[in-house]
Amino acid sequence: MKRSEINALIRDAKAFYESFQFKLPRWAFWSPQDWKGKGETEVVHNQLGWDLTDYGAGEFEKKGLILFTIRNGNLASGHPKTYAEKIMIVRESQICPMHFHWSKTEDIINRGGGNLVIELYGSTPDEELSTEPMTVMIDGMPRTVAPGGTVTLEPGESIFLEQGMYHRFYGEAGKGKVLVGEVSSVNDDNADNRFHEPQARFPRIEEDEQPLHLLCTDYPDYI
Structure with a gap:
């Protein structure tokens, strides 16, 4: 991705967050120069801040994600914080690809805007897609989902994802961009x-x- 494209997407993200009165920490708006001498901070060590990816495909609008990590621990360093929080923007039909986490459990929350569609599979012992139905918790209520089935989260709704639950998600077409929250155990991307x-x-x-x-991946090069 070109840095100019990333800069434009961050500008758009700031405006979208502000439209929901979702406030970011002050350092979210720092310039690269403002970060000089700030290397020994939790922000840098735990990869907080701006995060954007096209998953190497070069087609951000089709497959990509922009997010901001607000808080996080660090398993490698023994940091005492045992939880993480992110705020994301998911565009219509923009795919976050199929994946699971070995360690992290998470709540994915539709904070506002359009609808978030989540496609689900269990995983087998050799980490392939399971052909068995699975039960997930939607706002604390159980729901059985067929392999490859979807759950659509409207604003205010959330889903709990355990370790080993394959999931991919995207914004429902025609409903607009989605403000998506994530509350989880410690995150290690x-x-x-x-x-x-x-x-x-x-x-x-x-x-x-x-x-x-x-971006959180820029810190080593600029600080």
């Missing part, structure tokens, strides 16, 4: 994503202009 089809988690960036704000 470097080691805890099992994509059913191998793909990159973070984008390769063509530096055609200076960053508006740093």
